[in-house]
Amino acid sequence: MPPKKKTISAKKKKVSLDSLTSRPGITPVWSAIISDIHANVVALDAVLADIDSFECEQIYCLGDIIGYGADPSDCLEKVMSRCGYGATVLGNHEVLLRVLGSIDLPDRIANPLALAERTLSSEQQAWLNELPIVAELGALTLCHSSLNNPTQFNYLDTAEEVLAHFSNQTSPICFVGHTHIPMLLQSAPEGCSLLELPVDDPIRLDPANSYTVNVGSVGQPRDSDSRASYCLYDRHTQTLRLRRVSYDIEQAQQRFKDAGIPEDNYLRLGDFING
Numbered sequence: 358m359p360p361k362k363k364t365i366s367a368k369k370k371k372v373s374l375d376s377l378t379s380r381p382g383i384t385p386v387w388s389a390i391i392s393d394i395h396a397n398v399v400a401l402d403a404v405l406a407d408i409d410s411f412e413c414e415q416i417y418c419l420g421d422i423i424g425y426g427a428d429p430s431d432c433l434e435k436v437m438s439r440c441g442y443g444a445t446v447l448g449n450h451e452v453l454l455r456v457l458g459s460i461d462l463p464d465r466i467a468n469p470l471a472l473a474e475r476t477l478s479s480e481q482q483a484w485l486n487e488l489p490i491v492a493e494l495g496a497l498t499l500c501h502s503s504l505n506n507p508t509q510f511n512y513l514d515t516a517e518e519v520l521a522h523f524s525n526q527t528s529p530i531c532f533v534g535h536t537h538i539p540m541l542l543q544s545a546p547e548g549c550s551l552l553e554l555p556v557d558d559p560i561r562l563d564p565a566n567s568y569t570v571n572v573g574s575v576g577q578p579r580d581s582d583s584r585a586s587y588c589l590y591d592r593h594t595q596t597l598r599l600r601r602v603s604y605d606i607e608q609a610q611q612r613f614k615d616a617g618i619p620e621d622n623y624l625r626l627g628d629f630i631n632g
Contacts, residue, residue: 392419392534396426397576403604420448427616537574
């Protein structure tokens, strides 16, 4: 029997950062932050291969591992193995899985969640049920969306929401996803601003300010670039680097088709393939 579904609470997880960065034989430099994989294992495999080329000390995951795509179990298994509990937070699709069948959802959301419900093992579902909504890891915070009422999964897409988010941010840097669009927000004494986040051009953050970084989406980007998106962060030098990774979109689309995923979901992967 799968674990009993439960309602979400705004629990936070405090974890020692040093306990997450102990890979013997590797000099710690980069950590990788991934989000919104959405059961796209082809994109996830390409991103993990890219991450491995940087010998990262840790991989963090900001949720929405499942939903929209064809391979929820495979993607979750990889996240459990590579990120682990304490370095992963809940996304809204993991929360929707808990209430599947009790609320009306469009087919593009309900269909892939039903696939997840059928294919996730009881161990995987139990692991998801224990994830925090926010993880505070010393000088950095992980959250799927806004820190303003995080269980509501508000989008950081208005000035009011950005201000409310920063009013709840206590660490120098917070990593988020949810919108599937990479973004760098700064809170400084003179106010909040949107900064440029160029691809593969490292940025040194100002320790006098606070930052929120949207790392984009591994499995379903929505920013006119079909390549998978994630971020690298060097906590020692406070350096940020946005990565974009090409993957076999046609292979991913075929996996979606074979799994019976709605057409809109797999067509969306190639929306900007020639853009």
